[in-house]
Structures are given as structure tokens and as C-alpha cells.
Amino acid sequence: MFYRENGQFKTSYKADQQIFPIAQDRWGVLLIVAFAFLAVPFLADEYMMRAILIPFLILSLAALGVNILVGYCGQISLGSGAFMAVGAYAAFNCWVRLEGIPLVAALLVGGFFATLVGIFFGIPSLRVKGLYLSVATLAAQFFCDWAFLRIKWFTNDSASGTASVANLTAFGFDVVTPLQKYIFCLSVLVVFGLLAKNLVRGAIGREWMAIRDMDVAAAVIGIRPMYAKLSAFAVSSFIVGVAGALWAFVHLGSWEPAAFSVDRSFQLLFMVILGGMGSIMGSFFGAAFIVILPIAINIVLPVLGSLVGVEVSTAALTHAEQIIFGALIVWFLIVEPHGLAKLWSVGKQKMRVWPFPH
8 A cells, every 4th residue: 555645634824735645646746856855866877868868858848748738738749859959049048148048037038039930830720620720830941940050040041051059058057968968958948947837726727628629618617718728828838938948958059940840749748649639747758758769679689690690780769669669659649549658557446445445
């Protein structure tokens, strides 16, 4: 009975409305955050920081933004990569044109401009939904790809068409080494994770979920569909824009528009589907799955091939990765459409009675 909440009485509204009302959840999250800040820097080497942990943190933030729009508000979007690109290039232009601007301010400005673009391309959601809305948001992806590739002003008139930053600092601390970048990205993720959790628990989050479940009924009970849908696009685009700026500034350092292609939009959508739509925890599960799966395939398949005397080439690994990834998406949609977060929820329910049966 590791997960029983019997006896955990609430004697005030504040206690009843806290983010994690069950003590096991509260202490579990605190332990995970403490482990990430205090233990991981000593356990992970430089390769793990660069190849796994930093991409996981930034993609978790981006998946969090997409989940607010797709999972909580039910608005399908295929333009997440474009919003990441807007955040990256807006932050870059602030960085190079406004001398001395702090890194955090540049990231937030990138999120602000991504919000504006997200609201503009979210206007069709007031009239269309489903497949038609996904096509409308896909237009944002194609437009941004063209703009950042052809308009040299966005790259500060770079001859190569690439943008690059260096010597990052935040609050007087350098953000240069993999460890410093990891701590910075983790801090940003924790702050935005708490903000997102509080948003979906509040009145605006309930409006999003009402629109997702049945927009006509939501309008009947007094919820304004225009405000709910555009606010979801705004919040989602802001978080995704900040994630795009982090991806460009902290992870890549030097990038071009191909870093935010339509493949990135599909990747973020798959994270939400696999992790669990309408779940903050599902965003982390989906990002971990997407980041770890290719590395696991590249390690395991050559070992299995050597056991049977077959040499697995690099091209074969690439094809196998796509095949396995597609098969797992289909399997999750059939077996557990609510994603890994649902499996985690079921596991917690089992722990309420384990080791004693009903």
C-alpha cells in the first residue's frame, strides 16, 4: 500500500487546492527535482549532457507547450516547428541588435514574438477544426521556412544563411559548458512546468478542456470560444517559442532554418501522442521516449546483429529507427491511446492496494 492516501486529511482550502494534494506525489516530485539538480551533474558525463539530457529538457519544454494546445484545448497544430523558429530568430535578432540584452530577456522576447505569430495562425481555429485546422497551421511552417531562408535580415545578413551565438551568460553566471547549460535548461523547465501546471488547474485550463470536449456546449454555458482558443494558441506558442530559443542558443549554438523544419513539428506532436494528451507528465514521458529511442536502437541493433553474424550498417540503422518508431506509434494508438501517462496512472492505482488484493 505504497500509494494510499487514507488519513491525509485536508483542513483548509489552501491544502485542498495545492498542486500535489497527495503526499507521495509531493515528495516524489521534490526528490526527482533534487536528484536532477544535485545528483545528475555528478553522475552524467559530457556526452550524456550534450546528447541526451539537454535535448530532453528543451524538447520537454516544447512538448509541454504543444500539449497545452493539442491535449488540453483539442486544437491540432502542425506548426510547432515554425513557432520554435520564430522564438529562435526573434531572440537572435534581439541578441545581436540590442547590445547588452540579458539572455533571459532575449529568450522571453523570442517567446513573445512566437505568441504573436501563434495567435495570427490560430485565428482559423475560430471557424475550422480537425484536419482543416492542421492544414492551416501547417501553412505557418511553410511560410516561416521560406521567410527565414530567403530574408537575410533575420540572420543578420549572414552570407552562409546561418545564425550563431556565443559567450552566453545568465544572472552573472556563464552558460558555456555542458553542465552550465544543463542547469540553466533545467531551471527554465522547472519554472515553466510549474506555471503550466497551475494554468491547467485554473479557470482558463477548465475553459480549454471544455472547448476540447465539446465547444458548442462550452459556448452554451458561457465560455467564449474565441478567447479560449486564442489564449491556448498564445500560451502554447510562447512556451514553444522559448523552447525554440533555448534549442538554438543553448543546444545548437549555430543553426539554420532546417533545424526547425516540418519534421520538428511532427516530432513534437508524436511526443504528445506517445506521452499522453492532456497530461503535464505525459510531455516529459514523450520527450524521454523520443530522445532515448534512437540512441537505444543504435546501441542494441548492432549487438543483436553481431550475435547472429549480421553486420548492421548506418543506413540500416536509420531505416530500422524509422520502422520501429512508426510501429510503436501505431501500437500505442491501438493499445493505449492515452499514452505513457495513462500507464503511469494505472501503475499508481495498482500501488494503492499492492501487495494486498481487493
